Amino acid sequence: MTATNPAIEVAGLTKSYGEHAVLDGVELTVPQGTVYALLGPNGAGKTTIVNILSTLLAPGDGEIRVAGFDVRREPAGVRAVIGATGQFSAIDTLLTGRENLRLMADLTHLDRAAATAAVTMMLTRFDLADAADRRAQTYSGGMKRRLDLAMTLIARPQIIFLDEPTAGLDPRSRRNLWAIVREQVADGVTVLLTTQYLEEADQLADRIGVLDNGRLVAEGTAAELKRRVPGGCVSVRFTDTAGLAAAVSVNPQASTDTEALTLRLPGDGSIAGLRRLLDTLDDDRVAGLTVTSADLDDVFLALTGHAAEASAAEEIPA
Amino acid sequence: MSGTYTVRDSMTMLRRNLRHIRRYPSLSIMLVAQPILFLLLFVYVFGGTLGAGLPGHEGGGNRGDYLAFIMPGILFMTIASIALGTAISTATDMTTGIIARFRTMNIARLSVLTGHVLGAVIRTGCAVVIVTAFAFLLGFRSDAAPLGWLAAIGLLILIAFALTWLTVGMGLAADSVETASNTPLFLMILPFVSSGFVPTDAMPAGLRQFAEHQPFTPMINTLRALVTGAPTGSDRWLAIGWCILIALLGYLWSRRLFLRVPAT
Numbered sequence: 001m002t003a004t005n006p007a008i009e010v011a012g013l014t015k016s017y018g019e020h021a022v023l024d025g026v027e028l029t030v031p032q033g034t035v036y037a038l039l040g041p042n043g044a045g046k047t048t049i050v051n052i053l054s055t056l057l058a059p060g061d062g063e064i065r066v067a068g069f070d071v072r073r074e075p076a077g078v079r080a081v082i083g084a085t086g087q088f089s090a091i092d093t094l095l096t097g098r099e100n101l102r103l104m105a106d107l108t109h110l111d112r113a114a115a116t117a118a119v120t121m122m123l124t125r126f127d128l129a130d131a132a133d134r135r136a137q138t139y140s141g142g143m144k145r146r147l148d149l150a151m152t153l154i155a156r157p158q159i160i161f162l163d164e165p166t167a168g169l170d171p172r173s174r175r176n177l178w179a180i181v182r183e184q185v186a187d188g189v190t191v192l193l194t195t196q197y198l199e200e201a202d203q204l205a206d207r208i209g210v211l212d213n214g215r216l217v218a219e220g221t222a223a224e225l226k227r228r229v230p231g232g233c234v235s236v237r238f239t240d241t242a243g244l245a246a247a248v249s250v251n252p253q254a255s256t257d258t259e260a261l262t263l264r265l266p267g268d269g270s271i272a273g274l275r276r277l278l279d280t281l282d283d284d285r286v287a288g289l290t291v292t293s294a295d296l297d298d299v300f301l302a303l304t305g306h307a308a309e310a311s312a313a314e315e316i317p318a
Numbered sequence: 319m320s321g322t323y324t325v326r327d328s329m330t331m332l333r334r335n336l337r338h339i340r341r342y343p344s345l346s347i348m349l350v351a352q353p354i355l356f357l358l359l360f361v362y363v364f365g366g367t368l369g370a371g372l373p374g375h376e377g378g379g380n381r382g383d384y385l386a387f388i389m390p391g392i393l394f395m396t397i398a399s400i401a402l403g404t405a406i407s408t409a410t411d412m413t414t415g416i417i418a419r420f421r422t423m424n425i426a427r428l429s430v431l432t433g434h435v436l437g438a439v440i441r442t443g444c445a446v447v448i449v450t451a452f453a454f455l456l457g458f459r460s461d462a463a464p465l466g467w468l469a470a471i472g473l474l475i476l477i478a479f480a481l482t483w484l485t486v487g488m489g490l491a492a493d494s495v496e497t498a499s500n501t502p503l504f505l506m507i508l509p510f511v512s513s514g515f516v517p518t519d520a521m522p523a524g525l526r527q528f529a530e531h532q533p534f535t536p537m538i539n540t541l542r543a544l545v546t547g548a549p550t551g552s553d554r555w556l557a558i559g560w561c562i563l564i565a566l567l568g569y570l571w572s573r574r575l576f577l578r579v580p581a582t
C-alpha cells in the first residue's frame with residue numbers, strides 16, 4: 001500500500017436480495033489515516049457495506065478495494081490488514097475475557113511473551129482487568145462491547161471497521177471509545193465506522209456519508225452537512241402558562257412542553273425569521289431563549305425528505 | 319500466508335474446543351452415557367436370550383459371550399455418539415458471532431473446523447477408554463495381543479476421524495441446532511442393521527444383503543477380529559477404504575459449506 005493509495009475505495013457498489021435492492025451505487029473513498037462515518041437510519045445498508053468490505057458478504061456489482069486489495073479476488077490480502085467489530089457481539093461467551101484476547105493474540109501469531117503482554121495491556125486499557133478471569137457470558141453489555149473492540153485492536157490492524165460501536169454504551173464508555181478511536185487514528189490507522197448519531201460522526205469523523213435506502217444522499221465534513229440543514233430549532237421558555245398559551249395562539253405550528261413552559265419552533269436560519277418570531281412574543285413573559293443547530297433528525301429530514309423514525313418503521317424484520 | 323500457519327491455527331482452535339468441552343461438560347457426559355446404557359441394556363436385558371443364539375458356542379453362548387460379541391458394536395456406537403455431539407457443537411458454534419470474526423481474520427480458514435475434529439477425536443479416545451473400562455467391569459476379557467489392540471486403537475481413531483468430518487458437515491449444513499442433532503441419528507441406528515449386535519445370517523434375505531454390505535459392517539468385523547485375536551481378512555481393507563472415503567467426502571463437503579462467501 002503506497003502513501004497515495006486510499007485505504008478504502010468503493011465505486012458503483014450494489015447489493016440486492018432477490019428483488020430488494022439494498023445498496024444502490026455506493027461510492028466512497030477513505031484516505032489513509034482518516035475516519036469516515038456512515039450515518040444512516042435502521043435498514044439504510046450500513047451493516048451490508050461493512051460486511052462486504054470485511055469479506056463477510058459477497059458484493060453485487062462494483063469495484064471494491066481495501067488497502068489496494070480487491071475484496072473479491074484478494075480476500076486474504078484484505079483480511080491481513082483489517083480488523084472488524086460487527087454490530088453484534090463477536091466474542092466467545094464460553095471463554096473468559098483473558099482467554100478471548102489470548103485466542104486473538106494466538107491467531108495473530110504473536111509469540112508467547114508478546115501475546116501475554118498484549119493481553120494484559122488490552123485488559124487494562126479496556127477496563128476489563130477485574131473481570132479478566134470471568135466468563136464473557138457474565139459480562140454486561142458495555143463490557144462485552146469493550147472486549148469485542150479489544151479483540152479487534154489486539155491484532156493491530158491498519159484499517160478498522162466499527163459497526164455501531166457505541167450502541168448501548170453509557171456516556172462515559174462512549175467517550176472512552178472515542179478516545180481510543182482517536183488514538184488509533186493518531187497512529188495512522190484508518191477507521192470506517194457506522195453510527196446513527198450525528199454527534200458521534202461529528203466528534204470523530206473527517207468525512208461523513210449519509211446513507212439512506214442504500215444510497216449515499218450526502219457526503220462531506222460535519223460542518224458542511226450541518227450547513228445544508230437550515231435553521232435548526234428555536235426554543236422559548238416562558239415565566240408562566242399564560243405567556244406560553246398566548247405564544248401558542250399566534251404560533252400554532254409550534255410544539256409545546258407545558259411542564260417546562262417551553263415552545264419549540266423550527267427555524268429557517270434567517271435573522272428575519274427569528275425577528276418575526278420574537279415580535280409575536282411578550283417580552284415580560286419570556287424567561288429564556290435558545291437557538292440550537294441541526295441534530296440528526298433535522299439532517300435526515302432535510303437530506304432524505306423523511307424522518308429517521310419513519311424509515312426505521314419501514315424496515316422489514318429479518 | 320495462511321498456509322504456513324495451518325498447524326498453529328488448528329492447535330489454537332483445538333485449545334478453544336477443549337476449553338468449551340470443559341466449560342460445558344453435560345453434553346459430553348450424556349454422549350458417553352449413551353453407549354454405556356446400550357451396553358447394560360444389551361448385556362442384561364437381551365444378553366441371556368441373544369447369547370443363546372450365538373453360533374460357534376457349544377449349546378449356545380451365555381451373557382458373557384454376548385458381551386464379547388457386541389463389544390465392537392458398542393465401541394462403534396461410542397464413536398457415533400461423540401460424532402453426533404460434534405454435529406451439535408459445530409452447529410451451535412456457527413450460530414455464535416465469533417465465527418464471523420474468524421472469517422474476517424487472515425488465519426488458516428478451516429482451522430475452526432479442524433479444531434472441532436481434533437477435539438472430537440480426543441473426546442472419542444477418552445470415551446472409548448471409559449466404555450472399555452466399563453465393559454471390563456462387566457466381565458469383558460480379550461485374548462488379543464498388544465499389537466491387536468494397537469491396531470484396534472488405530473482403526474477406532476480412523477473411524478472417529480471419518481464420522482467426525484461427516485458430522486461436522488451435517489452441523490454446517492443444518493439450519494438449526496435441532497436439525498443438527500437429528501440428522502446424524504442414522505449413525506446410531508445403522509449399527510443395529512450390521513454385524514454388530516446379531517450375526518447377519520439370522521436376518522431375512524434383503525436386510526441381510528444390506529447389513530453385509532453397508533460400510534459399518536467391515537469396520538465392526540475388523541474391530542471384532544482385532545480384539546479377539548482372530549484374522550481380519552479382506553474386511554480390514556474394506557474398513558480402511560470406507561473410512562478414507564467417508565472422511566474425504568465429509569471433509570470436502572464441510573470445506574465447501576464453510577468457505578463459500580454468503581451471498582445473503
Ligand SMILES: Nc1ncnc2c1ncn2[C@@H]1O[C@H](COP(=O)(O)OP(=O)(O)OP(=O)(O)O)[C@@H](O)[C@H]1O
Nearest residue numbers: 017022040041042043044045046047048049316582
Ligand atoms: N439476508 C438478508 N436477506 C434479505 N434482506 C436483507 C438481508 N440482510 C439485510 N437485508 C436488508 O437489507 C437492508 C439493509 O440492512 P443493513 O443491516 O445493512 O441495515 P443497517 O443500516 O445496518 O441497519 P441497522 O441500523 O438496523 O443496523 C435492510 O432492509 C434489510 O432488511
Ligand SMILES: [Mg+2]
Nearest residue numbers: 046047048087
Ligand atoms: Mg446495522
